[in-house]
Amino acid sequence: MMIPDPLRIRLEEVLNSSRLSMTPASGGDIHQAFIVNTDDQQFFVKFNPDPMAIRIFESETRGLEELAPWVLTPKIHGLESLQDQGAYLMMDYYPAGTYSDAFWEQAGQDLARLHTRTSSLFGCAYPSYLGTIPLESYQSSQWSETYINGYLTPSMKVIREKSVFDSKTEELWSRVEDRIPYLILDDEPPVLLHGDLWSGNLYCTADEQPLWIDPSPRYGHREVDLAMTTLFGGFSSSFYSSYSRHFKELDGWSIREKIYQLYPLLAHVAMFGLAYLDQTIHTMKKILEDSGN
Numbered sequence: 001m002m003i004p005d006p007l008r009i010r011l012e013e014v015l016n017s018s019r020l021s022m023t024p025a026s027g028g029d030i031h032q033a034f035i036v037n038t039d040d041q042q043f044f045v046k047f048n049p050d051p052m053a054i055r056i057f058e059s060e061t062r063g064l065e066e067l068a069p070w071v072l073t074p075k076i077h078g079l080e081s082l083q084d085q086g087a088y089l090m091m092d093y094y095p096a097g098t099y100s101d102a103f104w105e106q107a108g109q110d111l112a113r114l115h116t117r118t119s120s121l122f123g124c125a126y127p128s129y130l131g132t133i134p135l136e137s138y139q140s141s142q143w144s145e146t147y148i149n150g151y152l153t154p155s156m157k158v159i160r161e162k163s164v165f166d167s168k169t170e171e172l173w174s175r176v177e178d179r180i181p182y183l184i185l186d187d188e189p190p191v192l193l194h195g196d197l198w199s200g201n202l203y204c205t206a207d208e209q210p211l212w213i214d215p216s217p218r219y220g221h222r223e224v225d226l227a228m229t230t231l232f233g234g235f236s237s238s239f240y241s242s243y244s245r246h247f248k249e250l251d252g253w254s255i256r257e258k259i260y261q262l263y264p265l266l267a268h269v270a271m272f273g274l275a276y277l278d279q280t281i282h283t284m285k286k287i288l289e290d291s292g293n
Contacts (some may be wrong), residue, residue: 003034006085007047011036014078014090015043029272030056030132035093042093043077047086054080054087059128061089063215067194070117071110071212072205077247095206101238107202107210108242111225115190115247119219122146130196130216130267133158143190143221144181148262151220152177155266164269170282175293176262176284185293190219196264197225199234222247227260255290258283 003022012018021037022045031046031053046057057079064073078090097103123139123146135287156173159165165173194201195216204212226243229235250256261283268276 004032004047004049004086006082006263007045010080010082010088011045011090011272015041036090040206041109042076043090044093046089048179049086051081051084051086056129056132057087057089059216060214062126063128063195063217064213066192066217067114067212067215070114072209073212094203094211097204097206097208099236100208102238103204103208103210104236104238105242106208109246110210110212111194111197112243112246113190114194115191115222115225119190119192120124121188122151122216122219128216128218130155130264131271133270135218143186144184147184147220148177148180150175150218151263152226152266155270158270159266160268162273163274164277169277172281172284176287179287179291179293180259183252183287184259185221185250185252188221191222193220193222193225195225198232198264199229221260223250223253223256224245224260224263227257228264230257231261231264255287258287258290
């Protein structure tokens with residue numbers, strides 16, 4: 001991966017160094033990522049050539065700040081638009097460690113602690129993003145209403161704009177949408193969610209501490225985070241046993257797990273198209289089948 005000249009030039013100015021070393025790093029499917037070295041410091045930098053990316057980075061920064069009192073998050077050192085040449089986000093760099101049982105046990109405790117942060121309303125008071133999907137501010141005292149309108153509808157809006165669903169899939173979605181209020185629980189207070197909790201967003205530091213990255217925080221039912229951990233795999237049984245010492249599994253979880261997996265699945269269909277369509281259709285059919293419809 002070539003290092004973008006606008007990014008290198010600007011970081012040399014910001015870090016007051018003409019001897020920067022920049023190495024491409026793993027950073028997901030949306031942004032370019034680099035490890036930046038000066039004589040005495042290391043940083044992790046995300047860059048996107050799209051001028052509109054500054055909005056996503058601003059949302060990510062706000063999300064990290066919201067999680068910081070409860071779990072370990074990277075410190076932000078720079079957030080800047082490069083005008084028509086894109087935007088970057090610079091934060092602490094943490095060398096990677098080993099995903100041990102101790103790491104996963106701590107991660108389970110961390111998530112339980114995050115889920116003790118409650119609110120009077122479900123949703124989010126400010127606009128944010130799930131990946132590149134814009135999430136408008138939406139709040140309600142009713143969880144089922146918030147989950148449909150504040151969580152699922154933004155991705156469905158993009159899916160319809162791109163005409164990804166055919167008429168048969170639209171009909172399937174409509175049936176599932178009608179069932180959701182009868183299948184999810186509304187008997188727990190809104191808790192703070194990481195909001196994008198797949199294994200790639202839970203990093204292990206060199207001292208085996210969980211580093212919580214790339215959040216999309218909203219207040220919702222805690223099962224939303226748990227469902228995302230099982231969707232793409234990668235979480236140890238130690239994580240769940242540690243979490244369950246603080247929060248027990250609720251009856252009917254197997255159906256709700258699929259319902260809450262629709263949140264990231266629809267977002268992936270909206271962002272990446274047909275690659276996730278079959279999995280999403282299968283999940284919707286499974287929801288109807290397991291609920292007797």
